[in-house]
Amino acid sequence: EAEVAQSPRYKITEKSQAVAFWCDPISGHATLYWYRQILGQGPELLVQFQDESVVDDSQLPKDRFSAERLKGVDSTLKIQPAELGDSAMYLCASSLEGISIDEQYFGPGTRLTVT
Amino acid sequence: GQQVMQIPQYQHVQEGEDFTTYCNSSTTLSNIQWYKQRPGGHPVFLIQLVKSGEVKKQKRLTFQFGEAKKNSSLHITATQTTDVGTYFCAGPYSGAGSYQLTFGKGTKLSVIP
Numbered sequence: 001e002a003e004v005a006q007s008p009r010y011k012i013t014e015k016s017q018a019v020a021f022w023c024d025p026i027s028g029h030a031t032l033y034w035y036r037q038i039l040g041q042g043p044e045l046l047v048q049f050q051d052e053s054v055v056d057d058s059q060l061p062k063d064r065f066s067a068e069r070l071k072g073v074d075s076t077l078k079i080q081p082a083e084l085g086d087s088a089m090y091l092c093a094s095s096l097e098g099i100s101i102d103e104q105y106f107g108p109g110t111r112l113t114v115t
Numbered sequence: 116g117q118q119v120m121q122i123p124q125y126q127h128v129q130e131g132e133d134f135t136t137y138c139n140s141s142t143t144l145s146n147i148q149w150y151k152q153r154p155g156g157h158p159v160f161l162i163q164l165v166k167s168g169e170v171k172k173q174k175r176l177t178f179q180f181g182e183a184k185k186n187s188s189l190h191i192t193a194t195q196t197t198d199v200g201t202y203f204c205a206g207p208y209s210g211a212g213s214y215q216l217t218f219g220k221g222t223k224l225s226v227i228p
Contacts, residue, residue: 042203042218055213091157101146103160
């Protein structure tokens with residue numbers, strides 16, 4: 001069964017450092033999402049791509065976060081500089097078309113700890 | 116902003132007891148989705164409800180969508196230890212360019228064997 005791949009699975013970094021996460025969605029899925037999940041909370045959308053275009057990044061802290069999906073396939077989420085409050089699980093998900101009835105397939109996530 | 120409220124936040128049950136989690140939206144939803152996240156895992160899609168008053172069953176799990184399409188529930192009959200995890204409801208809300216799937220805070224289920 002096809003899965004969403006993410007790496008690394010765990011990342012520990014010091015505050016003010018740069019960190020990057022990678023996601024490879026299920027083949028053929030046009031829509032890719034990056035979520036942040038704080039312990040005890042539900043996932044919160046950071047950015048949504050349709051193919052290579054950003055559809056929604058209204059919740060992305062753009063002073064320090066950036067995301068790209070250059071060829072409309074895999075994607076990278078970057079934080080620079082990292083802050084203590086960025087410690088969380090970063091989840092990538094993909095869906096077939098990005099319409100509201102699409103189910104989303106989540107990757108295993110990257111657990112970020114900022115010290 | 117758009118919100119999905121979920122209660123209870125935690126539920127501890129004895130194995131074999133029933134479990135229910137409730138989800139309420141501040142606005143009418145076109146559909147609602149349910150996900151399960153096992154401890155240390157990632158959210159996994161369970162089901163989607165679209166029609167007003169819809170009821171769907173998956174073995175011991177029963178999902179309902181309210182008549183007004185603003186609330187939903189998940190009921191598990193005779194819980195098992197394999198049911199342990201956090202159950203999230205999620206509804207689509209209009210975002211900046213498309214729609215956003217907004218998740219509730221989830222109900223964490225613990226099953227005591």
